[in-house]
Amino acid sequence: MMIENWYWMLVYPALILVVMETLWIGSRRRPGFGHKSAIVITIVVRIIYLTWRVLFTIPSDAWWNTATGILLLTVEVLGFAQSLAVYVTLWTPYAGRTVPLPPADELPRVDVFIATYNEPVSMLRMTIAGAVGMRYPTDGVRVFVCDDGAREEVRQLAEEYGAIHLIRPDHAHAKAGNLNNALGRSDGDLIVTLDADMVPRPDFLERTVGRFQDPELGFVQAPQAFYNEDPFQYNLFSGQALPNEQDFFMRTLQAGKSRFNAVMYVGSNTMFRRSALESVGGFAVGVITEDLATGLLIQGAKYRTEFVPDIIAAGLAPENLADMLKQRDRWCRGNIQTARKWNPLTLPGLTLMQRWLYSDAVVYWYFGVFKLIYIITPLLFLLFGVVALDTSVEALLIFWLPTYLCVMLCFAIIVGRRRSHSWSNIYELALTPAIALSAAAETLGLRVKAFNVTPKGVGLKEQVFHWRIALPHLVLLTLAAVGLVRGIFLSPELANTSALYINVFWCLYFVVGLVLAVTLCVERPRLRSAERTPMSTPVTAAFQNFGAHPGELVDLSLMGARISIPWSERLDPKGFASKASSVTALQIPEVGELPGIGSWIVNSSDGVTIGFRFDPLTPEQTVDLVQVITESPSWVRGDEEEKAYLATAGWRAVRGATTPTLPWRRAQVRMATNSSAVLHPVTLFERGPALELAREREAAFAVDRVPTAAAGGLALDVVDHPKAESLDRDPGALTAAVEDIGFGGCRLSLRHRLEPGALVIVEIPGSLAQPEVAEVRWVKRRWVGYEAGLQFDRANPTG
Known part of the structure; x- marks a missing residue:
């Protein structure tokens, strides 16, 4: 496509940038400002771009060029369809509601299922203590520990806390079979499902039970939140700058899906009406992701579903990239399996929007295939001269540039700080080779691996490099290096051509993401044995020879605490014998006195800081301590806090796509x-x-x-x-x-x-x-x- 006087047409991308930047600035000052305008402008600009792509950019000189061009265009069209689903989902910000509990004599009985297989007992202890400590006006709550590992230590743990330990003679249908076994051995009106690491807050039942006064409500889903750093945050030293990688889906998209009764059951932090589960034969079996299938079937049975936007339970994100890949491999294959067994396009009872959103969720898991096509296309040109895009640099500046800017800024406007377009690209690139292989294998019906539980709570003692994960990225980087050398220096016929400039830029764009993906494979040690929650509450420390002294609780876990005590007349540097072991107990509000021993102590000009290790806690003390931890505002970091360098804003968002900064x-x-x-x-x-x-x-x-x-x-x-x-x-x-x-x-x-x-x-x-x-x-x-x-x-x- 030849464009004369193309520089006059740069007014179009400049105008788009000015308008979108203005909307973005307005949205920062007043949330919601320009929300719908940004979506409309972005959709129009993308339609203009795709029209140009269809009419003017498909090569026609050789069949292999035409085929590659059509394949690339198909991926772009599918990408637009997925973005359109996001725009529709987030068109109107979700307005949650609060429903109080019914009168005490009308309260339903609640059964809590904690599914476990081989998770550490220390992790289960916190989850069981949280479940036992949930507030409810009656004693109509029973906690079931559904132990598919049939472990004696888990039975003893359940009995300590008054929970019911359930086992079964086989492991048929994995987690779904485990939950169905509990369903058949309980009789509560409402069923709560919790993963082994998901600890409920004390107000979990207060935020959910009241909604079931509507007889058409089938299940309520709360977001899965995490109180540790995921591999992206941890390995890139970005825990204070990046939100958890799952927050965008768990807390933003799920809220938007609620408007269309398309909330997805995600396996935990969920409350069901028993009759709704029984109407679809219990938890779905025959697929890896029993959660997605179960929610789909309940909605197909015409039950209504709701999303609770509040964090009322939180757990552990996968602690390293290898474990995250195991989890995402299971989700990918499970989603495709579910669509094959219960096709959302043909399943009876679903609305048009439900069919679209569920189908979009399945198509999403082909992102690895789509990304590989994007990465390989410029390499085909640089290595073999295959042309997939027949256009000029000037035309790209006019049609592609405003589209790219619109997508980034619109994403920043409607999503806020929970995700950025640039980091979404990095997240997906890191998982691309593995997920592409999983999606292709499942689509072709190749043998499925055995069900794997995502490891949680297992600290890494030494730094490791995941060679097997990094190898595909390193191969792609090598091909990119060879292609760039060949295209720029060894192919004089390509010199000063638009195709060379376009493909070199395209290649370098993905090289940045691939380099970061390899960096993620350098796994930092996680030496802690328990996650600490920052606190700022009063505490009293009992010293062996100095009596009790007031101070402040700095952080807290089930294993111990860190406290700060200022110097006073009774506790001064001159008379204080700096012995950590002289601290014998802590008095924590709402918990009481907890005995133990100081493990370390540090003096400063203002006072003394002490590391305190608890003696073994009683079940009652553990329940109280878990309540204090989970009710702390710092237990799960708020997503609306000011980020140091999240690339979502204005020119920083544009620059952040290729040059992420460090704090x-x-x-x-x-x-x-x-x-x-x-x-x-x-x-x-x-x-x-x-x-x-x-x-x-x-x-x-x-x-x-x-x-x-x-x-x-x-x-x-x-x-x-x-x-x-x-x-x-x-x-x-x-x-x-x-x-x-x-x-x-x-x-x-x-x-x-x-x-x-x-x-x-x-x-x-x-x-x-x-x-x-x-x-x-x-x-x-x-x-x-x-x-x-x-x-x-x-x-x-x-x-």
């Missing part, structure tokens, strides 16, 4: 070791080009030792720790850089070597709320200086 900032770290107490002023460098960053790092390392006063800090008080009798107090200063920091520890770059096994006290203002005792776990030689990995004592399973 650099300036801080200090102070360390006291058992060999020499030193003050380390550490610079975390501001954003900037890689070369500038490297020069700053080199300049920082040029400083060897400077006096403590010059660093602008004070020497730390050395404190006692169970692992060492004393730490020296020789102050000094050393410049270093914090490479990363997480719950379990931190990684430092420094000029001088630290000895493995050395104990250190780390204070990083702005990153650590309190000083931390840490142990040097490893030291590596670098080109300049050393790199050291430090494990915080609070991440030690024994501490």
Whole structure:
């Protein structure tokens, strides 16, 4: 398609950008502003783009070019259809409702099914305690632990908490068979299903039971939320910047589907009417995703369904990329299986919108195939000269550019901070090869693997690289490198042609995502034995020789707590013998006194910070403690908090598609070791080009030792720790850089070597709320200086 005076036509993309940017700015200042206008503009712009694609860009010079061009266009049309489903779903923001409980004499009986197979008992304990602790005006709640592993320790755990332990003689139909076994051995009017890691809040029943006063309501679905970081957040050091990868579906799309009675049952955090389940023969069997099929059948039976937008239960996201792939492989194959057995397009009883949304949910799982087509198309040109797009750079600027900008900004307007278009691309690229293989195998009817439970609660002790997962990405990156070299340097006939520019840009776009996908395969250790919940509530600590002193609860888990106690007249640095073990009990509001022992203690100028490990808790104490944890506003991070660098906004959103930024900032770290107490002023460098960053790092390392006063800090008080009798107090200063920091520890770059096994006290203002005792776990030689990995004592399973 030849365009004369094409630069005049750039007014069109410029106008689109100005309008969409204005709508985006308005939506940031007033939620909901420009919501529907952005959707309408984006749909119109995409229709214009696809019309241009159909009429002017399909190659006709060779059959292989034409076939490749049609295949690429088909994928783009399917992508538009999927986006259209999202736009329709989110056209009107969901307005949830609150329904109070009926009078006590009308309350239904509730049976809670906790499905388990081989999950850790420590994980089940928290879930059972949460279920037992749910508030309800009557005693009409029974908790069933549906144990397909038939484990003695699980039976004992259930009996401790007054729950009913159910087993069966076989494992037929996996989770669906397990739940159906419980359904046949219970008689409650309402059924709650919980995964082994999903802990309900105390108000779970208060937020759900009242809705069933409507006799046509079949089930209520609450979002699956997570109180740990998923592999994307954790491996990319982005827990404070990126929302959980599942939040967009679990909390945004599900809310939109509720308007069309198309809420999907997702296996947990759900309440059913027993009669609705029985009307479809119980939980669906014969497919991997019994949850999707069961919800589909209930809606086909003309029952109404609702979505509860509140977080009333939360659990653990997969803790590494390999486990996430197992989970997504199961979802992919299960969705395709369900569509084959109960086709939403032909299943009786469904509305037109239900058929569309369920079909769209199945088509979504072919995203791996679609992404591979997008990635391979420019490689076919660069390697073999196959042309899939017959157009010019000028035409792309006129038709493709405004479409791309519209899609990104519209997504930011209607979704907000729960997802970005750029990160969606990265999420999908990381899973593309594996999901493409799963979708293709299931579609062709190839042998299905045995059902696999997604591992949860299993910490990774060492850093690993998932070669098998990364290998397809590395192959694609190698092909991209070869193609770029061949296309740019070894094919003079392609020089200065529009096709070369287009395909090089296209190839580089996906190379960025593939590089990040490989980065995700570097799995960081998860050393913690239990997730800690940040707290800020009053607490009283009982000291063996100093009496009881008030303080603040910093964080809390079922294993222990961290508390901060200010100095006072009765507790001062001079008279305080810094012994962690002198702390014998904590008095926590709404829980009472919990005995235990201090595992570490750190003095500062303001007071003392103590790590406390509980003695074995009684079931009653565990139930109370779980209630305190789950009712904390910090248990599950709010999705509306201000994000540091989520690429969803204006020009940052456009730039973020190809150059995601990192949250650099300036801080200090102070360390006291058992060999020499030193003050380390550490610079975390501001954003900037890689070369500038490297020069700053080199300049920082040029400083060897400077006096403590010059660093602008004070020497730390050395404190006692169970692992060492004393730490020296020789102050000094050393410049270093914090490479990363997480719950379990931190990684430092420094000029001088630290000895493995050395104990250190780390204070990083702005990153650590309190000083931390840490142990040097490893030291590596670098080109300049050393790199050291430090494990915080609070991440030690024994501490």
